Ligand SMILES: NC(=O)C1=CN([C@@H]2O[C@H](COP(=O)(O)OP(=O)(O)OC[C@H]3O[C@@H](n4cnc5c(N)ncnc54)[C@H](OP(=O)(O)O)[C@@H]3O)[C@@H](O)[C@H]2O)C=CC1
C-alpha cells in the first residue's frame with residue numbers, strides 16, 4: 001500500500017516513524033510538506049519521498065493522509081483535486097467534519113476521519129476512526145491496516161463523538177506527559193537526582209498502565225488498593241482532592257472536547 005501525507009509536521013512524523021519501524025517500506029511513503037526544513041528532516045530520518053506541492057507523482061498512492069492543521073485544511077485541499085482518482089482519503093484533523101473536508105475536496109466521498117496519537121511513533125498509538133457512508137468495507141480495512149500498524153484502532157459510528165475521542169486519546173498523551181513532568185518536579189524537590197526522578201516516574205506510569213490494562217478491576221479499585229488507611233497515599237490523595245485535581249483534570253478534557261467542536265463549527269462555515 002502506498003501512502004502520501006499532506007503535511008509533514010509532528011503527527012505525520014509520529015505516524016511515518018511508526019510505519020517505517022513496523023515494516024512499511026519507506027519508498028511507499030511520500031510527504032507533501034511546504035517547509036524545506038521539514039522535508040529535509042523527513043528524508044534524513046525516514047528516507048521517504050518528499051514534495052513541496054501536490055503533483056501526479058506525489059499523489060500516486062492508495063491512501064492520502066491529510067495531516068495539516070485544521071486551520072490549514074481548507075486552503076490545502078483544492079490543489080489536490082486534479083490528482084484525486086480512487087485514493088482513500090484519511091483526515092486526522094481535530095474538529096473538522098467529514099462533510100466539510102468532502103466539500104473542500106469537490107464532493108469526494110471516500111473519506112475516513114481518524115484521530116491517532118503520538119505514541120504511534122513507537123507502535124503504541126490508539127486511533128478512533130469514522131467513515132463516510134460511501135467508504136467501502138475494503139477501504140475501511142485499508143484505513144485500519146494503516147493505523148493498526150502503529151497501534152490499536154476502534155470505529156466510532158457517530159461522528160459527533162470524534163471530538164470526545166480527540167479530547168481523550170488524541171490530546172491524552174499531553175496530559176500523561178504533564179503528569180510525568182509533575183512527578184519528576186516533585187521528585188526533584190524531594191532531593192532525588194534527575195535520573196532517579198525519571199526512572200521512578202516513568203516506570204510508575206508504565207507499570208500502573210499495564211496493571212490497569214491487564215486487570216479486570218476498575219481503576220478506582222486499583223487506586224484503593226494502593227491507599228493504606230492512615231498512610232502516605234491517603235495523605236497525597238486528600239491534598240489533591242482539596243486542590244480539586246480530579247475536577248480540574250476533567251474540566252480540561254471537556255475543554256478539549258469543546259474546542260474540537262468549536263474548530264469544526266468555525267472552520268466549516270463556508271457555505
Ligand atoms: N500533534 C498531535 O498529537 C496530533 C495531531 N492531530 C492532527 O494532525 C494535524 C497535524 O498536526 P501537527 O502535526 O501537530 O501539526 P504541525 O503544524 O506540526 O504539522 C502540519 C504541517 O503541515 C504543513 N503544511 C501546512 N499547509 C500545508 C500545505 N498546504 N501543504 C503541505 N504542507 C502544509 C505545516 O507547515 P507550516 O508549519 O509551515 O505551517 C506543518 O509542517 C492537525 O490537523 C491535528 O489536529 C491529530 C492527532 C494528534
Ligand SMILES: O=C(O)[C@@H]1CCC=N1
Pocket residue numbers: 094166170171
Ligand atoms: O492539540 C491538538 O489540537 C491536536 C489534536 C489532538 C492532539 N493534538
